Amino acid sequence: MSDYDVIVIGAGAAGLAAGEALAQAGVSFAVLEAKARVGGRAWTDERIFPGIPFDRGCHWMHSASHNPFREIADRLGVDYRRMGTRRSSGLYLSGEKADAATTRAAWDAVEAAFAAADAAGEAGRDVDAQSVCDTAGPWWPLARHWMSLLSAMPPEQISTLDLAAYQDTKENWPVVSGYGALIARAAAHVPVHLDVEVNAIDRSSTPIRVETSRGTLRARSVILTVSTNILASGKIRFTPALPDAVREAAAHCPTGVAEKVAFLLDAPVEGFDDTAYIDTMTPGDPARAPINFVINHFSQPVIVGQLCGETARELEAAGEPAMVDFGLAALKDVFGSGIGARIRRATATRWTSDPHILGAYSCALSGHADARAALRAPIDGGLFLAGEAVSATAFSTAHGARQSGLEAARAALSAAG
Template structure:
């Protein structure tokens, strides 16, 4: 496949952004992607529901007013929904719909838990749960949301890392699909699909990259795979990565968050368009909470979100177990008759996807500095990019994009 000035490994939001900047630089480069598609964890599936766009991965334009993908959507004419809040509108306690006051109290408790979980400036790091009141009636729901938005349970979330996330609280769903938006934004970037990188050998110059399609060489490499892939050993590094880099990848793992989606015969008449609903059974503490998006983007879709230990256990059992769990929660909420209205269902499998091994990153207690370590060049020739290295927009597609642009700028400067 040849020799290049720069090779980019991974064609998610970070790798594609790096390719954009490299394409404008005049340097020779190649973007390698193990999958047969671009986008990484940004993936709009239009096949499973017969043309309806379903984002298997990222879906919300977080901090939308300053999100570069929102600007790209405007430029490309791709639709999104402007929402004032992602606060859930309805709460079901078992099979009973809570009144508006109770639903507000529950969500207020969720928001209070997020505030308490994050460390204040100057505080030492600690598990996020240490700051929370776990005795209240809404703790299980708050724990679910803490886990969902970090992909790790609060016992494993660094309070300092949580506090570092910067958010404008504008979370706008992309009607035409976030994955499709990411792909179209970088449509001019050439990508070599189906190329799995097996080793990166930096013992000599140029760097030698072994793949399933042969050997490539490059002066510099931009690596955009997830921290779990780095830590897994799926890519062999010669010599080994510096200990601090390996420890940083392990200390900022890619946690678990999965979706289960149901296509119904028609939209749910009980709800408006794209309504967020929480479910919690006070009488069954063994049943984890589930949150749904009803009438997803106006389509007859209901999308449930699983996370943390629940996602790990169910995804390990397989799609049938994931679907059965979410359908049981739907039955509790809407009655057993809802099952007859399901036309087809699907579930995501980010945890077992060998090219991803998780959803998005979260630093664990004591490892709040891991992202800064991962941002540093390795031997001045290897640059790591992706949402995990973002300083304050981690776990987002726009955070990944920004790091890809930054890594490419570093590689360009190193080549000049």
Template sequence: MSHYDIAVIGAGAAGLAAGLALQKAGKNFIVLEARDRIGGRAFTDTSLGLPFDMGAHWLHSADVNPFVQIADRLGLSYNDQISFEGEHIVRFGKDGPLPAGVQAEIAQYIVKALEAFIAAGAAGRDVPFTDVFDPASRWYPLLHQLIGQITSIDPEHCSTLDASRYVYDGGDYPVMDGYGALVARNAAGLPVTLATPVTRIDWSGRDVRLETQRGTVTASSVILAVPVNVLIADGIRFDPALPPALVQAFRDCPMGVSEKLAILLDEPIQGFGHVYGDVIFADPAKPPFNLHLNPFGRPLLVSHFGGSHGAELEELSDDEMMALAMEAMVEAFGANMKKRVVASLRTHWASDPWTLGGYSHARPGKAASRLMFSEPVGDRIVLAGEHCSIPFFSTVHGAHLSGIAAADKAVRLIQRSARRPS
């Protein structure tokens, strides 16, 4: 392999955005990706015969999300009439759906809890979510599950200050052909070297040496666009070691667990549109089970599970996972559901060696640690990824924007280096 001005490690949303920015600027660069595909956690699977987003699904903060305009430019459709904000709580079985008054009570409790931890963070309080709302409510299990899905971690382990910095502006729109497909289409034509994990980065000299199974790459500057949990797990060796303060910041802002199960049915669930909701069991000892119904009118049920409960479910066998899902489906729609399953597909991001988790959150008291990711390391290494975004962490567009910013920083680093005496 050759020498490059800039080497980008990782071809997820951040690495692809960095590569596209460098390509547009006419720079000499290479993008190295450990997987045999691009997109990272933004990946649309079609093995069920229809598009299913294994990871990222929603165009969050649609009014400021650049992928909305990218989708429009590429002619990819999204649904701007539904949002998981308008969650429909389902509980059927022999007792039928929850009464409207009860559903309103649940919605009010959830809204007040979300408002409470955002207000606490806005006031400068860097405390666990559970410090600012009532976990004694009978609806707390549902809130606990919801926060696990939003943050990929349990509420007692998440910083109010970090969460309050997230900028929500506009709706959350699902992409018809898949968010992963959108990310891939946007990067079409970008040269990416696949199946080439970087195992060691030697940044002791003037140039940076990247060791891979295909040989060594040298570069004047590096954009490190890999998931933060891979860095925490020493998935890449650094010589010399990264600064201890930065390593601690990684540990302060780890990724939790965010997984999915997709169940293909013989036909869509009748009587419902495109609904995002939860099954609440008659037995209060059983945790709620998330079910996303009929996405884009398709015969599909999708379950999202995160946090510690998601970690427990991720370790189950496929048969054990389907048994739980079937129990929820029967509770909601009757015993006939047992005959309607055609196929299923599930994710394992938490055990995927190139990911090792869902998306990042700051631990209570550690919100300031995320700020460190914006600074170059030793005038040679620039960080990119959703964990680097202050206003849009945990999102594809946050990763995308961080990649563009990282490309600009890397270019300025090599320009500054070129002016130094040898």
């Protein structure tokens, strides 16, 4: 049995940041990761499209001018693109490109929906986002898609008070070599024990006992960085049980659904700029949910689509072929059936069913904007939660996860004496 000052569970952005802080403090620690890789939901896949990195998880450095990973990228000489809003450059309706006026009207409606939700939250109202939006207009399905995508939860469940707490500079800067690769490289000096699943955490005595697939460890403090869905799933046994407030907070701030489907083509798509954004929808057909695509990703012959809401949940449950088929059908609407012959390889993410994560990123449900504060509270003075869900103002982001990991490390160091 090994003893440490601090044990960190999970080597995503939060766990790696905690490891960095603990290493700098010179205490004994162990970072345990259930997967065979680091990064968690920050994962740059460099194999699926040979020579072309694909971020299966987080991709944009949100609020980039204030994002610590942007500073890290500068220090390491990692290239990224300075971009502002991701407002679409093209809208396709039933396969036909809408004119500029229609596209502007659609995006004005999308932004009006977000503005209405933010205004409600800023006024202190903790209600569902859909209830304050204009749902009768023709562009509500598109607004619903984007709300569901950015919060990983449908608008009828999103807390307006939580949504308004998110601090956003509107700077979304993608990392050319992959955001996941940047996060892994930034913490390359942090020792991580891979393929180690944690089964139980026993706080009934001092030190805390952590039961893993490779034996039992002990520590004076533990930092737990798993997703809220894992926390609520019972996959980790707690003795004594987690406080009611924490268990309820995890249930009220679930990890929602957001997936990607990506295609490698024989060559970049003609007539589109480098990293062009488009949206496609079929008005009046609820079976054809909207989907947005990035075309010619970093001038590469790659198209990446984003799925969310119940459509994504159902497709993900049906498996990768169903997800690819849905994305391909939308591409055929835009580019014609000939696009199928140009596809060399396709893939889809499966975060919702990933046994170590069970979802994309967190969203506080309406009426429960206080859930994140409950997750931040120390448990019995020795167990600390970290991760994007714990962040008050940068939830659903890698930089929010990083900050929470640093804060948890400081708290754990203080508790460990």
